[in-house]
Amino acid sequence: MARVDYYNDPNAPKANSIAVAVSAFIQDDERRILMIRRTDNDLYAIPGGQLELGETLAEATVREVREETGINCRITGVIGLYSNPKHVIKYDDGEIRQEFSICFRGEVLGGELQTSTESSEVIWVDSTVLDSLKIHPSIRLRINHAIDESRNSTYFS
Secondary structure: OOEEEEEOOOOOOOOOEEEEEEEEEEEOOOOOEEEEEEOOOOOEEOOEEEOOOOOOHHHHHHHHHHHHHOEEEEEEEEEEEEOOOOEEEEEOOOOEEEEEEEEEEEEEEEEOOOOOOOEEEEEEEOHHHHHHOOEOHHHHHHHHHHHOOOOOOOEEO
């Protein structure tokens, strides 16, 4: 399903749903960041997706990481809570979603990089090359909060 993100766009369509989403910021032993290239908008992102009925937030995050990247992880903390009503996502089925998204920090337990129907590429990225990748501003905000070592509290908006 194709999607279009509207971010602080005065011409954005009005949201008609809200969904709980999760994402994970995970680094390897070399401090590279686990990222995917999304198949629905061709942008680079940290892995994540929607909470499903019957799951905890941590279970959803672990599942999404495994499904999109092939990596098994565990959740170690919370980076931030993101609920910007000026960020809406329009899907080709007519849904226009405002997300309530929780970004977690995780660590690798095992697995091997593999793509999925949601990821055309799965890579470990050095933070020095982030500016060369097409990353949505909302995802870049999460990454910036995660790598900012001076932060000692959970972000929320």
